[in-house]
Amino acid sequence: NGLLTAVSNVTSVMVTPYALTYPTFYLVGAASYIPTPASAPGWDAAAAQILYKKDNKSIIYTYMKPANFRFLGQQAWGPTNYSIDAPGTDAASRYFKQTSTNIIFGDNENMKFTDPEGIYMLEIDADGTKQxxxxxxxPLGYKYDNLYLVGSMNGWSDTNAMPMTKVSEGVFEITTAVATDAEFKFLGQKSWDGALEWGHILKDNNGNSGFLGPKGDNSNIVYKGAGGNKITVNLKAGTYTIQ
Structure with a gap:
């Protein structure tokens, strides 16, 4: 019938997926708990507080007060700074497209926190469509008289929770053997029924990142080191260390 049939060559296309990478954020500024330098507390880039990062979210439960602050991309003033995306902000530092109502434009480099002082959950969503x-x-503060260690080292017994020594407001420590794979939390009372409880940040998230989460948003701390003997908790910073 005069029709021609054409057959084309088969072409293969290989697609290589790449995992998205998200920024690491460091908190700095007068709004933060950072005590240094003495002449301008909070503005010590070398002491800037890193946030816990999981996928596109960066989170920390930490002290904030009404004052200016920003985030750095490193523990130094450059090269990367993150602030609110507003006309008055330096162009290179414009990042956050959305903020809660208690975070506003501060100056050409900084944002300003406006709520009363206390412990807040700072949450960054670095997804490119949100930022x-x-x-x-x-739900918890940091000014408490007592803190106790409870976990695998004492059979998870709340009534026999191990008292920690208060070093300063919000800072406690204890010297005890911490074996590899030890699991534990911290209590503000010798009972699981009380409100004062801290563990590894976020629910269903056992780990040993050094970040704390309050009751309702925490999991077990699981120590993966070679063995330690001193645990320090800083409820104001929202962190803990094992040495």
Whole structure:
């Protein structure tokens, strides 16, 4: 019938997926708990507080007060700074497209936190479609008289929880053997029924990142080191260390 049939060559296309990488954020500024330098507390880039990062989210439960702050991309003033995306902000530092109502423009480099002082959950969503920052009050503060260690080292017995020594407001420590794979949490009372409880940051998230989460948003701390004997907790910073 005069029709021609054409057959084309088969072409293969190989697609290589790449994992998205998200920024690491360091908190710095007068709004933070950072005590240094003495002449301008909070503005010590070398002491800037890193946030816990999981996928596109960066989170920390930490002290904030009404004052200016920003985030750095490193523990130094350059090259990367992150602030609110507003006309008055230096162009290179414009990042956060959305912020909670208690975070506003501060100056050409900084944002300003406006809520009363206390412990807040800072949450950054670095997804390119969001680039958001919000500060939500934590259910727990940091000014407590007592803190106790409870976990595999004492059979998870709340009534026999191990007392920690208060070093300063919000800072406690204890010297005890911490074996590899030891699991534990911290209590503000010798009972699981009380409100004062801290563990590894976020629910269903056992680990040993050094970040704390309050009751309702924590998991077990699981120590993976070679053995330690001193645990220090800083409820104001939202962190712990094992040495």
């Amino acid at each position: 958001s920052l919000k500060a939500t009050p934590s």
